[in-house]
Amino acid sequence: MCELLGMNANVPTDIRFSFKGLVCRGGKTGPHADGWGIAFYDEKGCRTFHDPKPSAHSEIALFLQDHSIKSRMVVSHIRRANRGRVALENTHPFSRELWGRQWTFAHNGLLRGIKKFPLKFYQPIGTTDSEWAFCWMLDQIRSKWKDTPPPLQLARVIAKLSARLRKLGIFNLLMSDGRCLYCFCSTDLAWITRKAPFGSATLIDEDVTVDFSKETEPRDVVSIVATRPLTSNENWNVLKHGELAAFKNGKLTYSIPTD
Amino acid sequence: MCELLGMNANVPTDIRFSFKGLVCRGGKTGPHADGWGIAFYDEKGCRTFHDPKPSAHSEIALFLQDHSIKSRMVVSHIRRANRGRVALENTHPFSRELWGRQWTFAHNGLLRGIKKFPLKFYQPIGTTDSEWAFCWMLDQIRSKWKDTPPPLQLARVIAKLSARLRKLGIFNLLMSDGRCLYCFCSTDLAWITRKAPFGSATLIDEDVTVDFSKETEPRDVVSIVATRPLTSNENWNVLKHGELAAFKNGKLTYSIPTD
Numbered sequence: 283m284c285e286l287l288g289m290n291a292n293v294p295t296d297i298r299f300s301f302k303g304l305v306c307r308g309g310k311t312g313p314h315a316d317g318w319g320i321a322f323y324d325e326k327g328c329r330t331f332h333d334p335k336p337s338a339h340s341e342i343a344l345f346l347q348d349h350s351i352k353s354r355m356v357v358s359h360i361r362r363a364n365r366g367r368v369a370l371e372n373t374h375p376f377s378r379e380l381w382g383r384q385w386t387f388a389h390n391g392l393l394r395g396i397k398k399f400p401l402k403f404y405q406p407i408g409t410t411d412s413e414w415a416f417c418w419m420l421d422q423i424r425s426k427w428k429d430t431p432p433p434l435q436l437a438r439v440i441a442k443l444s445a446r447l448r449k450l451g452i453f454n455l456l457m458s459d460g461r462c463l464y465c466f467c468s469t470d471l472a473w474i475t476r477k478a479p480f481g482s483a484t485l486i487d488e489d490v491t492v493d494f495s496k497e498t499e500p501r502d503v504v505s506i507v508a509t510r511p512l513t514s515n516e517n518w519n520v521l522k523h524g525e526l527a528a529f530k531n532g533k534l535t536y537s538i539p540t541d
Numbered sequence: 542m543c544e545l546l547g548m549n550a551n552v553p554t555d556i557r558f559s560f561k562g563l564v565c566r567g568g569k570t571g572p573h574a575d576g577w578g579i580a581f582y583d584e585k586g587c588r589t590f591h592d593p594k595p596s597a598h599s600e601i602a603l604f605l606q607d608h609s610i611k612s613r614m615v616v617s618h619i620r621r622a623n624r625g626r627v628a629l630e631n632t633h634p635f636s637r638e639l640w641g642r643q644w645t646f647a648h649n650g651l652l653r654g655i656k657k658f659p660l661k662f663y664q665p666i667g668t669t670d671s672e673w674a675f676c677w678m679l680d681q682i683r684s685k686w687k688d689t690p691p692p693l694q695l696a697r698v699i700a701k702l703s704a705r706l707r708k709l710g711i712f713n714l715l716m717s718d719g720r721c722l723y724c725f726c727s728t729d730l731a732w733i734t735r736k737a738p739f740g741s742a743t744l745i746d747e748d749v750t751v752d753f754s755k756e757t758e759p760r761d762v763v764s765i766v767a768t769r770p771l772t773s774n775e776n777w778n779v780l781k782h783g784e785l786a787a788f789k790n791g792k793l794t795y796s797i798p799t800d
Contacts (some may be wrong), residue, residue, distance in 0.1 A: 373586070
């Protein structure tokens with residue numbers, strides 16, 4: 283299986299503290315050593331970094347821990363391969379363009395029989411269940427609208443498609459078009475929103491504490507979503523099984539149950 | 542305008558020597574200071590790095606000069622903005638998936654009236670002429686075949702589409718699906734193939750010399766394509782105006798005149 287990390291904020295924000303906790307689980311405090319990837323949106327643009335090496339020992343992951351790339355939307359993933367060999371093309375997050383926006387997708391789980399789902403417009407480049415599911419979801423979304431629909435309508439369709447995929451096994455999802463972070467919980471997904479008054483937080487996986495009151499402005503609002511809580515001294519919310527949560531401008535905006 | 546750099550090789554090869562020459566032209570020995578990007582294929586996977594900062598001063602560009610990423614296919618670009626503001630989404634190379642392959646595209650030039658060309662499947666994310674032209678080309682290619690056609694047929698269509706775009710202004714192109722490097726010369730594009738017996742080469746833009754005989758095996762074949770020659774002591778070939786050159790396994794495979 284794998285671990286997911288997402289961030290959505292109302293101002294460009296440094297994700298290095300959370301990323302440091304995640305990458306430890308890629309070969310040091312956790313077994314997710316089959317590659318990792320991260321996508322940072324900058325307005326409509328998106329920077330991605332992928333490496334099939336374990337994140338705990340990856341030179342690019344070390345570089346990103348030393349250099350701040352501020353972003354309002356981040357999707358990251360560390361991989362423990364089940365279907366699909368360890369290779370760059372099987373490393374999440376996957377990306378495709380739809381309606382002039384770059385969509386990114388990261389998945390934790392296993393989907394039995396997904397490759398029987400027909401694909402039309404988007405084709406997978408690698409051999410993972412996950413990328414096939416992404417192509418299928420985007421095909422379905424694309425076929426419903428010619429251009430970006432109102433956000434709640436889109437969230438409802440993503441919830442419905444996610445619920446259908448969940449029937450094939452386990453489908454914990456982070457997906458974004460740069461404006462909204464869609465998070466579907468099949469078995470494990472936790473989140474926290476940090477806002478004023480900011481306190482300090484301590485990583486579970488590494489002996490690191492950050493005092494957010496020194497790093498932020500009073501109006502900053504930042505939500506972090508992860509497979510398991512990343513800090514030991516904060517109260518993380520746990521998504522319900524079958525729940526889709528959508529974050530925008532740093533806040534939980536929609537919560538859609540599908541059970 | 543901009544500068545292009547492409548590499549195609551029969552074995553995974555380190556491009557840092559040529560990349561070092563290129564990035565100098567992004568704000569140091571040349572004026573192309575409005576961002577840069579590079580795509581490294583690894584089999585079907587593709588790693589990309591983009592930065593809207595000048596390449597000569599970019600931390601990611603410095604990282605890539607210190608860390609070897611070997612690849613058989615590389616497409617790189619340094620930008621001097623004409624149409625489209627300096628922004629991550631306007632930074633080449635652009636990428637889209639077609640037939641389960643990641644295609645990358647980098648352009649040097651200016652295309653008057655390109656935004657009147659209708660688009661169907663692919664939409665631009667940024668506002669450059671170049672990305673619009675890429676979307677239009679892929680639309681045209683996609684509409685002709687359901688799956689990857691024989692290479693010569695594909696090269697002929699890319700040549701024909703390039704010749705049509707060239708009529709709008711200047712269209713120097715590097716494009717790849719990871720298997721073949723397509724290079725169209727509208728005004729400026731030079732190339733060199735290095736193979737045994739390897740010699741040494743000296744950069745024009747930086748006081749650096751490499752003895753390739755120490756870095757290579759006898760069977761290695763590597764072609765480099767660039768807007769202007771990058772070395773001072775080698776004989777670069779200059780593509781004819783209107784010529785499409787396609788490189789595969791390190792060698793020039795097709796040369797198609799369109800004039």
